[in-house]
Amino acid sequence: MKEIDARGLACPRPVLQTQEVLRQGSCPSVKVIVDNGASQQNVQRFLESQGYRTTLAQSGADYLVIGTCSPAPGGLTGSSPGPGETVTPPASGAQKIMVLCATDRMGFGDDELGRKLMINYLRTLKEMGSDLWRLVFVNNGVKLTIDGSEVLDDLRGYEQAGLKILVCGTCLVHFNLLERKQVGETTNMLDIVTAMQLADKVISI
């Protein structure tokens, strides 16, 4: 393993020194030692752009970057991440699911059945756990958030547990229910569209 001591060098010298060493010959593996976090990050980015797989480490006051050549041929032109590709580690666990309730019942055919299904659905949503990220009510759906709603306690419970509930302001005003909303934040179309963009999954009821 080729060792490069770049301690005491001001940015961008550590990257330049690493570049110089790589130019001189092939290095299947290389260890670069720097004295600060920013240089460590910069050297990591450089090595990755040259086709190395990297790991970071710390040893006392020293910051280390260990690079090993990937099987694919690189060269000083290297392989850089293309648009849409990411070099960040995979997201940890939770996905972001948004549920959009555009009415106060589930399905068509029988409204009484639909009403009961919706109540059951909203109560069962807690099975999604922390994956449930946003619950949005529009049109008739806002009626589920006002006083007298059978799911009010359930929705309040979700909100207290950290779920963001968004209730369409235009819809509340249209039905003259603005003052009767008991749970959730009044929202607008921009926030709703943004939430759809950010969500990993959008479920529309």
Place this chain on the structure above:
Amino acid sequence: MSFPTDENVLIGLDRADDAGVYKISDDIALIQTVDFFTPIVDDPYWFGQIAAANALSDVYAMGGIPKTAMSLVAFPAGEMDLDILRRIMQGAADKLREAGTVLIGGHSVVDKELKYGLSVTGIIHPERILAKKNLRPGDRLVLTKPLGTGIINTAVKAGLASAELTDRVTGMMAALNRGGSRIMADFDIHACTDVTGFGLLGHLAEMVCGSGTSVRLDAGRVPVIAEALEFANMGFIPAGAYHNREFRETMIAFSETVPRPLQDVLFDPQTSGGLLISVSEAHADPLVAALKAGGIKDAAPIGAVLADPEEKIWVV
């Protein structure tokens, strides 16, 4: 610590805005700001130009007109040729002239390290001050200069930037925000700041904190100097970018589709960057069109202000 103040202070230490503002009468308030730094570029004339543009920018960001300026000089007299100082001051003087601002004095000290900058006084109508912290849900965000000067200056230091690129970026840093400020005065602007050392995301975070709103930033629409992405990918990122990121990490969430080099550029500390404007939704497209027509060709809509009171920045 407590500092002296009185009822005419419209924007002071407690609000930490781009400049201080003091009411003189019902029609006039004074804007006061100061900026100085060590050389940004090798050429003394251009250093003076950039220092002046940088100092004037805070007045433009408040929506005001700079009127007078004074020089701040720290110079290693005896060790450095005085002609260098002469050229710095010429660069600054030419930029002030371009801005319609007069130089009415200054102060210098002997210092081992060269520094230059200016204290600037401007005027504004007390009711037209554009503070930082006034984002309104539904607003659109507009940026007037591309990002990447910090990264490219690092590459210049490494000797890796072409002469053409170096000149291009020098020109960007020396460009006044005067045109942008003048054009935006015709539109319904709610808040404004200029992008400098904290990078776009750092300055945006300043606007968001205390505003009771959140922001969606469309990373792909932010104007960026293309070479900055290449150099970021190769690790020519100034330490300041990492500090900027650490400082605001908890309030910023990146979508996985935003590539790392682009994330780096969004935190890249800028020198004399563009105006970051929060404009009402209806005026957003007309503002961008007017800026482009006015010669600010990189002006672009880059995001929107959300009603979500959590004060988070979502970068998609």
